[in-house]
Amino acid sequence: MTELERALRKLQRKHTVSRVAYRYLSGRPLSGKPGYPYRHRGPGRLAGWQRQVIRLSVPATAALAVAQPEQVGSLIGSAVLVSGYRLRRRFTMRRFNREYVTPTLAALVPAMGLQTGIRLHVDPSLGNLTPRLAKPLSPAEKAVRLWYGENAEPIIRWLPERAQRAAWAAQRQAEPITSRLAVFRRPADPDKGPRIELTANTPYLTREQRQLVSSIVGSKIPVADLVETWHQVGPRVTATWTVRKRPPSRVGAEQVAANLAGLAEWEFYIGQGAGDRPVTLSLRDDSPHIAVSAGTGAGKSVLAELVAVQVLNRGGRVVILDRKGSHRWALGLSGVDYCTKPAQMHDALVRLAALADERNTLAMHEAEDWDPGPRVLVIAEELNATIGQLVNFWAEARGKGDPKRSPAVSALADLLFMGRSAKVNVLAIAQMLTARAIGGPEARENFGVRCLARYTANNWKMLVPEAAMPRASRTLGRWQIVIGGQATETQVAYLTVAEARELACPRSPGTSQVSGLSSPAGDFLTLRQAVEAGVLPWTYEATKKRLQRGVGEVPEARGKQGNADLYTREELAAWAGKTEPA
Template sequence: MVELEKLLRRRKHRVLRLTYRYLSGRPLSGRDGYPYRRRGAGRLAGWQRQVYRLGVPATAGAVAVFPDQALTAAAAIAVGAAWRGRRRLVQRRFHREYIAPTLAAITPPLGLQTGVRLHVDPSLGNLTPRLAKPLSPAEEAARAWYGQHVEPVLRWLPERAQRGLWALQRRARPVTSRLEVFRRPGEEVGPRIELLIDTPYVTKEQRQLVSSIVGSKIPVADLVEAWHQVGPRVRARWTVRKRPPAIVGHDQVLAHFPRLAEWEFYIGQGAGDVPIVISLRDDSPHIAESAGSGAGKSVLAMLIAVQVLARGGRVVILDRKGSHRWALGQPGVDYCSRPAQMHDALLREAAEADERNTLALHEEDDWDPGPRTLIICEELNATIGMLANYWADVREKGDPKRSPAISALGDLLFMGRAAKKNVLAIAQMLTARAIGGPEARENFGIRCLARYTSNAWKMLVPEASMPRASRTLGRWQVVIGGQATEVQVAYLTTAQARALATSPSDLDNGLSRDVPGDGDMMTLKDAIDAGVLPWKYEAAKKRMQRRVGRVPAARGKRGGADLYARVDLVEWTSEARISIPPGAGGLRT
């Protein structure tokens, strides 16, 4: 009797165990080792086994009780299964072409047989389009018919549901925005290649080999690599490099410039649309630009120069070929286009810098020596040669053989920080000979490169890793302290640069103008460029000479040009439009 009770009790416990294992998705044999969430080698995961065991009887019961509704549900399930099956086929092909061969190449060098997992985002580059096979004419016709007739019907309900969800999100925004303060920021990764290795450490040689294998087997260009070896596992991640915006212009300059200190200069936008600012006090007192012809060297120099002028500073331009026509006639600009003018300007600036440094010895540390002076040396490779040739022609007996102007330029490079004398050197290839020696070139702590070659990069910034040169116009690499930052330099037209340089009050107030010349005072040319006057320049001058309409009176001078009030010019224009037929006297129609 006792033995019979033990047998029944044992069978009862066995039935309970089997029932528990069946309902929980565990193997009926009682052997564990396969996790609930992940699949084992060639077997189902626990949750998948659980779905099958509970879903099949439930489905059979529903079909027996509700046959009509079950048929509809079966059709929907069949459509979903077909879609999922097609997706699985695409994923299997992607895994077979990219992930499996890469893992097979990575695993042996690491000395591991298992414990290496690789994730590759299909949206990277053109990985998925590479797998597409060319279609036959019949397949193209079938896909076209499907896209015109079937897909709009299938997408109608999901699109309406998505629009409804967006509407609910907009209505709930006042409430959800208040809850943002409790949300912890998550890691924003985006499309990536991620490698997980079940080992605590990977050597430098192994990392280089793995990077080479990944770059060869997964053809995606311009990725940023990061290795994390803290913890029991090693993780490597390759993400898409963030790029600056394609166009940066006048509006961004107006938005950022008024917020800067006197020694800070806005030059453009970086990755993630972050403003890039350089400091002539903290980063370096001197700037070097090296780029090929047409890369925008003069545009970057102009952008910095107009900010100096807007703050009441001075600009000295050594330019033989006339790259800075915007500066002609500008107040505060000394434009030197002849070797003799360049020679005298460099001597004058070096003497003033020496005087300022002498006075600074007896002043406080934060003593201001006066307005900042920016010396722009255009095409320095040719300028140094012209200065040397000029000195060889005018040098008299007893004078030093070395050009005093070249020596003065070297003095400015060595003592310009405290004297607020800053040199901006521009050259296609900024060699040591072009700047007066290797020790002089080392004073350029801010180095800007565009359309560079490997030789130019290694010569100027060998301490920084060289990124691929961009073909986007205005895209520069700004290297400070061995760190290269990609920047889209802000572009200003000639008229915009002149207006910014001469209207600092508008900048201080943060006023934005779509076109320059919208200030209170302007010349006739400024008014025509800004669209205030509808005539050509010669036609406007003739109207003034003939006293057509209420001709505005000059309110001042800018160089040799008369300045007029904007209000007077607008009134004169409106009066002329009424009194003179369209098309007469040079009026634009």
């Protein structure tokens, strides 16, 4: 048998009636060419399913035309409507692709080093991409559109609107049954929305290539505030750009009260982030100290107030170093030491450093989970000016033999280095938190939580150079909370003066949070707290000796806080006033 005869027999076996019929019905090429795409367009410009629909619908339509001639007209009308809709959509997408997709692909091909295997999808609903393609109308076009909207469109839309209302009514009637089927539905991706998707048939792209691709996409497709995600696991590289989700425009006392009850003692609620998710800070896990840097009027004092009222609500103390009086809400509150003069700030910082040192010394001889006492929050307002005032005060007040450096500045640095175990935390506020403003670059590194608003590029690079800088928001109360190089856009909760003072009180009106005690002021102190607050004029050791010896009218213990006895402020003050000085 010759080669020609063998080829002819092979061709006959390949194109048998059964095989050709199968190819016709399944939408495969009649030539039998393997590897055709069924779901996507192939070299023949039609996908397999499209060829299958055409091959099956044409004979069916012809048979129906012979059997039921009266139905042909309605079918042809429906086909014309569907074809017109698809043609109009294709025409619109053709303009869209010609304006955005095709030029972007032409720029990406040399950047990625690939001639084929690049697919780009741009959602037309992103930003104002589609409205940008609209051209201004002439007076004649406006008149035609006006006539169409007033006369033709109401008639055309009457039947579709009635059908849609009937469908909605049917859905409402069937809701008791359809709602039970929700358990069988798979959860939808909450982040699924308008996006730009790029797929490249290459296993890896270098960092420089990815940066170049991002630059090209951002330049050719004018959509702002996009979040970029790269996926390089597997045989293909996929990049996705989605619209950045924004936090709510306002957060108030209701959200603070709702979130406060479920937090631990070292956790603090700040506000709501993207997707209306609560944002919290941990002074045990994230950082013992908080840095706040923002321009004038950005809400620095509001953020500090929010943290302070939560400390007070849990029975802690707040020391405010504020020269200009930004925290009037705290005036007269129990547990607050408000220092407005350089001398008061100097003494308060020195005492706090001594307290932290004493707590750390005691902790060496206690169990690992030993509680040193109530948390102390130090709010240092406008450090750019406060440090200078403390330096000038010490230059005037220091005597012969005193150190040249201000003890208050040294005490602040000590608090930054040893505040975690002592539960003494610093919230430093400055318009620009330079190293000089905080006492040196090594002291500034103790701030693991950094909050920025209305920032400049220089300020961002100085404080959080490891995090990508997002665009600064003009929304009042909108902050970037940066922890571990990750920036979280947050709408900080705003409290009025009345709401702040109410939240700073114990959770139950008139009731202290320790040992279930109650008093008109809800104010109970241990001996150490009384000495630190200045209620008792003696040192802590002298106070314990006076109590043991029964000097004066010794107050009666009213409860316990850990292992320490609690006394009312009034009785302690009366004891100090009626006791002769040592």
